[in-house]
Amino acid sequence: ATYKFAVNIANNGSTAEALNNFAAGVEERTEGRVKFKFFWNGVLGSQESYLQQIQKGVVDLGLVNSATLENLIPTFGAINLPYVFRTAEEYGKVMDDPAVKDVLFTSAAEHRFAPLGYLSSGFRSLYVTKPVEDISGLAGLKIRTMSSATYIEMLRLFGAVPTPLARSELFAGMQQGVVDGAEGGLAGLYDGKLGEVAKWALKTDQTRLTDFTVTSLDFREKLDPADLKIVEEEFARVSAGTLAVADKHQNEAAELAAKEYGVTIVDIDTAPLMEAVKPMYAEARKDEGTRKLLDKIFEIEGRE
Amino acid sequence: MTQENTGAAVDSGGDMLFVVARAVTAILKYTLLLFLAVMSVLIIYQVVARFIFNNPSAYTEELLSFLLIWLGVLGGAFCFMEGRHLNLPLLYDLVGERGKHRLRAVNALLTLGFGVVMCIGGYHSIMDGLMTVSPMLRLPIGWLQSVLLVTGGAIVLSQVLELSLLLREDRRNVRSIAVIAAGMGVLIALVLWARGSEAYTYLVDEHLMAFSMIVLFGAFFTFLILGTSISAGLALAGIFTLSLQIDFGALSSTIGEQIFSGLDHFGFLALPFFVLAGAIMNQCGIAHRLIDFAMLIGRRIPGSLWQTNVLANMLFGCLSGSGIAAATAIGNIIAPIARENKYDMPMTTAVNAASAPTGMLIPPTGAFIVYSLITGGSASIVALFLAGYFPGIVMGLSVMVVAYVFARRKGYASDKSPYRMAEVMGVLWRAVPSLGLVVLVIGGIVGGAFTATEGAGVAVLYSLVLAICYRKLTLEKLVSVGMETIYASGVILFLIACSGLMSWSMTFASIPDQIGEILTGISDNKFVILLLINVALLIVGTFMDMSPAMLIFTPILFPVVTELGVDPVHFGVIIVYNLCMGIVTPPVGTVLFISASITGEKITRVIPPLLPIFIVQFIGLLVVTYLPAFSLALPRLFGVM
Ligand code: NA
Numbered sequence: 001a002t003y004k005f006a007v008n009i010a011n012n013g014s015t016a017e018a019l020n021n022f023a024a025g026v027e028e029r030t031e032g033r034v035k036f037k038f039f040w041n042g043v044l045g046s047q048e049s050y051l052q053q054i055q056k057g058v059v060d061l062g063l064v065n066s067a068t069l070e071n072l073i074p075t076f077g078a079i080n081l082p083y084v085f086r087t088a089e090e091y092g093k094v095m096d097d098p099a100v101k102d103v104l105f106t107s108a109a110e111h112r113f114a115p116l117g118y119l120s121s122g123f124r125s126l127y128v129t130k131p132v133e134d135i136s137g138l139a140g141l142k143i144r145t146m147s148s149a150t151y152i153e154m155l156r157l158f159g160a161v162p163t164p165l166a167r168s169e170l171f172a173g174m175q176q177g178v179v180d181g182a183e184g185g186l187a188g189l190y191d192g193k194l195g196e197v198a199k200w201a202l203k204t205d206q207t208r209l210t211d212f213t214v215t216s217l218d219f220r221e222k223l224d225p226a227d228l229k230i231v232e233e234e235f236a237r238v239s240a241g242t243l244a245v246a247d248k249h250q251n252e253a254a255e256l257a258a259k260e261y262g263v264t265i266v267d268i269d270t271a272p273l274m275e276a277v278k279p280m281y282a283e284a285r286k287d288e289g290t291r292k293l294l295d296k297i298f299e300i301e302g303r304e
Numbered sequence: 305m306t307q308e309n310t311g312a313a314v315d316s317g318g319d320m321l322f323v324v325a326r327a328v329t330a331i332l333k334y335t336l337l338l339f340l341a342v343m344s345v346l347i348i349y350q351v352v353a354r355f356i357f358n359n360p361s362a363y364t365e366e367l368l369s370f371l372l373i374w375l376g377v378l379g380g381a382f383c384f385m386e387g388r389h390l391n392l393p394l395l396y397d398l399v400g401e402r403g404k405h406r407l408r409a410v411n412a413l414l415t416l417g418f419g420v421v422m423c424i425g426g427y428h429s430i431m432d433g434l435m436t437v438s439p440m441l442r443l444p445i446g447w448l449q450s451v452l453l454v455t456g457g458a459i460v461l462s463q464v465l466e467l468s469l470l471l472r473e474d475r476r477n478v479r480s481i482a483v484i485a486a487g488m489g490v491l492i493a494l495v496l497w498a499r500g501s502e503a504y505t506y507l508v509d510e511h512l513m514a515f516s517m518i519v520l521f522g523a524f525f526t527f528l529i530l531g532t533s534i535s536a537g538l539a540l541a542g543i544f545t546l547s548l549q550i551d552f553g554a555l556s557s558t559i560g561e562q563i564f565s566g567l568d569h570f571g572f573l574a575l576p577f578f579v580l581a582g583a584i585m586n587q588c589g590i591a592h593r594l595i596d597f598a599m600l601i602g603r604r605i606p607g608s609l610w611q612t613n614v615l616a617n618m619l620f621g622c623l624s625g626s627g628i629a630a631a632t633a634i635g636n637i638i639a640p641i642a643r644e645n646k647y648d649m650p651m652t653t654a655v656n657a658a659s660a661p662t663g664m665l666i667p668p669t670g671a672f673i674v675y676s677l678i679t680g681g682s683a684s685i686v687a688l689f690l691a692g693y694f695p696g697i698v699m700g701l702s703v704m705v706v707a708y709v710f711a712r713r714k715g716y717a718s719d720k721s722p723y724r725m726a727e728v729m730g731v732l733w734r735a736v737p738s739l740g741l742v743v744l745v746i747g748g749i750v751g752g753a754f755t756a757t758e759g760a761g762v763a764v765l766y767s768l769v770l771a772i773c774y775r776k777l778t779l780e781k782l783v784s785v786g787m788e789t790i791y792a793s794g795v796i797l798f799l800i801a802c803s804g805l806m807s808w809s810m811t812f813a814s815i816p817d818q819i820g821e822i823l824t825g826i827s828d829n830k831f832v833i834l835l836l837i838n839v840a841l842l843i844v845g846t847f848m849d850m851s852p853a854m855l856i857f858t859p860i861l862f863p864v865v866t867e868l869g870v871d872p873v874h875f876g877v878i879i880v881y882n883l884c885m886g887i888v889t890p891p892v893g894t895v896l897f898i899s900a901s902i903t904g905e906k907i908t909r910v911i912p913p914l915l916p917i918f919i920v921q922f923i924g925l926l927v928v929t930y931l932p933a934f935s936l937a938l939p940r941l942f943g944v945m
C-alpha cells in the first residue's frame with residue numbers, strides 16, 4: 001500500500017535526499033508492498049498541524065523537528081538547548097544512545113505517535129548583513145528566528161534582538177533592513193540564495209535542530225512485522241548517513257556562497273556564546289523530565 | 305455573489321428562539337468589536353516596539369495570530385447569524401416563491417449539518433489539543449480551538465432560526481422541510497450502505513484520485529448551484545471528499561483543525577487592518593478629495609469626467625484594496641455630475657465598473673496577501689505589491705483609452721479653462737494628506753521600516769489620526785466603521801478557513817497532481833498552458849467572485865506553472881489581473897451590479913460599452929502574461945526578489 005508522508009521542506013537538499021533514499025530502499029526491499037507518497041513543501045500544513053493528523057492516524061508519517069515536539073513534550077527541550085552538543089561527534093553519540101532514545105520514544109508513545117528515527121540537518125549558525133567579529137558585534141542586531149521560546153531566549157542572551165518574521169519574508173526583510181540577519185543552517189546562504197544579501201556567515205554552531213520522522217500508531221499496526229522491520233532498518237541506514245553528510249553539506253554550501261556571492265565566513269570564538277547561554281540550562285533543569293535527560297546527555301558527553 | 309443569503313433576520317422577535325438568537329448576535333457583535341480594537345492596539349504597539357524601542361515582541365505576534373483566527377471564525381459565525389455570506393443566487397432568481405422557500409430549506413439544512421460537524425470537531429479538537437501548547441504564550445492549543453465549538457453552535461442556531469422563519473412565513477413549509485430532511489437522510493443512508501459494497505471499495509482502492517475529484521467538484525458545484533453559502537459549500541465538499549478515506553471519528557476533528565489552521569498565518573492579519581484603514585479613510589471623505597485631484601489631472605481630455613472616474617478609482621486603489629468600495633465611493637459622486645452634464649450613462653456605468661478593480665492590483669491589496677500565503681510564501685508580499693503597480697495602471701489605462709475614443713466619437717468637449725495656481729494648490733492641499741498614506745505605508749513596507757502586516761497597522765493609525773484631524777470621527781461612526789470591517793473580514797476570513805479545509809482535502813486525495821498531469825498532457829509549452837489557464841480563469845471569473853476563485857484554483861494551478869518555470873510573483877499578478885476582470889462580468893459581477901445600481905442603468909444596456917473595454921483589458925492581460933518583465937521590473941529594481 002502507499003502511505004502518506006507529510007514534509008514541510010522542499011524536495012531538494014540533504015534531508016529530502018535522505019527521505020527519497022529511504023523510500024526507494026523500502027519499496028525495493030518490500031517488493032512494492034510498502035510505498036510512500038511524499039507531500040513536500042508543507043502542502044498538508046505546518047508541522048504542528050500534520051503532527052495532530054498523525055496522532056489520529058489520518059496521516060501516516062511526517063517529518064517533525066525537535067522544536068515542534070517540545071511544544072507537545074517538554075522533555076524534548078533538552079536537545080534544543082544551545083551548545084548542548086558542541087561537536088557532531090557528541091551529537092551522534094547522544095542521539096544513538098539507547099537510554100536517550102528510550103526517554104524520547106517512551107514519551108512519544110504516551111502521545112499516540114511513534115518516532116521512527118532522526119535525520120540530522122547539521123549545526124545552525126547565524127548569518128548577518130553587517131560585519132561581526134565576536135559576540136559584542138551581535139549587540140542590538142535584529143536576528144530573525146522561528147517562534148520558539150528557546151531560540152528567542154538564546155538570541156537575547158547573545159545580546160541580539162530576536163525578531164520573529166515569516167521565513168518567506170526573510171530575503172526581502174534582510175534586503176530592506178527589517179532584520180539584520182537570521183539564525184539557521186549556513187546552507188541556506190547558497191541553497192536559498194540568502195548570501196545575496198547576508199554577507200557574513202558566523203560559524204556559531206549553537207544548535208542542532210533534529211528532524212524526527214514520526215509515524216502514526218496505526219501505521220505500525222497495519223504493517224506486516226517483517227515489513228516494519230525493513231522500514232526501521234532502512235531508516236536507521238539513512239539516519240546514520242545524514243550525520244556525516246549534513247555538516248559536510250552545510251560547509252560546502254557555505255563555501256559555494258563565499259565563492260558565488262562573496263560571503264565572508266567568520267570563525268567566531270564560541271566560548272563567550274556558550275558562557276552566555278548558561279542560565280538556560282539552570283532554567284531547563286526546573287522541569288523534572290528535562291533535568292534527567294540533560295544529566296544523561298552530559299554524562300555521555302563527559303561534561304559538567 | 306452579491307446577493308446576501310436570504311438568511312436569518314433576527315428582528316421579528318417574540319418567542320424564546322428569537323430572544324436567544326438576538327442575545328447571541330449581540331454578544332458576538334461586541335466580542336468581535338472588542339477583538340478588533342485590541343488587535344489594532346496590539347499591532348500599533350508592535351510597530352512602536354520594533355521601530356522606536358528596537359524590541360520586537362514575539363508575544364504580541366502570537367497573540368495577534370490567535371486573535372485573528374478567532375476574529376475570522378467567530379466573524380464567520382456572526383455573518384451566518386446576519387445572513388452575510390456570499391453565495392451564487394442564480395437559481396434563486398429563476399424559481400418562484402415556493403421554489404425559493406424550498407431552496408432556503410435545502411441550504412439551511414445543509415448548513416445546519418456543517419454546523420453540527422463543526423461542533424463535534426470542535427469538541428474533539430479541544431480534547432486532543434489540551435496537551436500541546438503554543439510556542440510563546442504556552443497556551444494549550446485545545447483552549448484556542450474551543451472557538452470551533454462556539455462557532456459550530458452559532459451556525460446551528462442561525463440555521464434553526466432560518467428554518468423557523470420559513471415556517472412563520474408559510475405553514476406549508478413544514479412539509480417541504482420534512483421532505484427535504486427525509487430526502488437528505490435517505491441519501492446519507494444510501495451512501496453509508498454503498499460504503500459496504502464491492503463497487504465502492506473498488507473505486508476507493510483503484511481509482512481514488514478520479515473518484516475524489518468527482519466527489520469534490522460534483523459536490524461543490526451542486527452546492528454552488530443550489531445557492532449554499534460558498535464557504536459552507538467548500539467545507540462540505542471537502543468533508544465529503546475526506547470521508548472517502550477517513551472514518552467519521554477522525555474526520556470531524558480533522559475538519560476542525562484544518563479550518564483552524566487555515567487561518568493560522570500571521571500575514572492574514574494585514575487583511576482586516578487594510579480593510580479598517582480603508583473604511584476610516586472613506587469616512588473622512590477622501591472620495592471627494594481624490595476626485596477633485598483626478599479632475600485636475602484629467603480635465604483637458606475629452607470625456608474628462610470618465611477620465612476623472614478612472615483616475616479617482618486608481619487613486620482610491622492606492623488606499624484601499626476593495627473594488628466594491630471604490631465603485632461605491634467614487635461612482636456615487638461621479639454619477640450625478642455625469643447625468644447633469646448629459647454624459648452617456650451606460651458608458652459612465654461601464655467606466656466606473658471596469659476601473660474599480662484596479663485597486664485590487666495596485667497595492668495595498670488583500671488579493672496579493674492571500675495569494676502569497678496560499679503559495680506558502682513562494683512569492684513575497686512586498687514583491688507582489690510592487691509587481692501590481694504597472695498591471696493595475698494598464699487595467700485603468702485600457703478603460704481611459706476606450707473612454708477617450710468613445711468621447712471623441714460623440715464629440716464631447718473638454719474643459720479648456722486655464723489652471724489657476726490657487727485652485728491647484730487648494731486641491732493638492734486637500735488631497736495630499738490622504739495620498740501621504742501611500743508614501744508612508746507602501747514606502748515603509750518597500751523601504752524596510754516594517755512588514756506588510758505592520759504596514760497595515762500603520763495605515764490604521766495614520767487614517768485614525770487623519771480622521772481625528774478632520775473631525776470626522778464620532779464614537780458612533782467608529783463603531784460603524786468597525787462593523788463594516790467585521791462583516792468584510794468575517795466573510796473573507798471564514799471563506800479562507802473553509803477553502804483551507806477544501807484544499808487540504810484536495811491535496812490529501814492528490815487532486816492537484818492529477819489536474820497538473822491533465823494540463824501538462826495537453827501541452828508542455830509554458831505559453832500554451834498559460835493561455836489555457838487564462839481562458840479557464842476568465843470563465844471561472846464570470847460566475848465566481850475573486851476570493852473564492854483564487855482560494856480554489858491557486859493551489860491547483862500554482863504547482864503546474866511553477867514546474868514550467870513561471871515565476872511565482874508573475875503568476876500571482878496574472879491570476880489577480882484575470883479575476884479582476886471577472887468581478888465585472890455577469891452573471892456574477894459584484895462591481896458591475898453596484899455601479900449599475902448607482903446609475904440606475906440596466907445591465908443589458910451596460911454590456912455594449914463594456915465589451916470594447918474588456919477587449920482592450922484582455923490585450924492588457926496578454927501583455928501581463930507574456931511579458932514577465934512588465935510585472936517583475938519594479939520588484940527587481942527594488943531588489944526584493
Ligand atoms: Na489597492
Ligand code: NA
Binds near residue numbers: 848885890
Ligand atoms: Na463575474
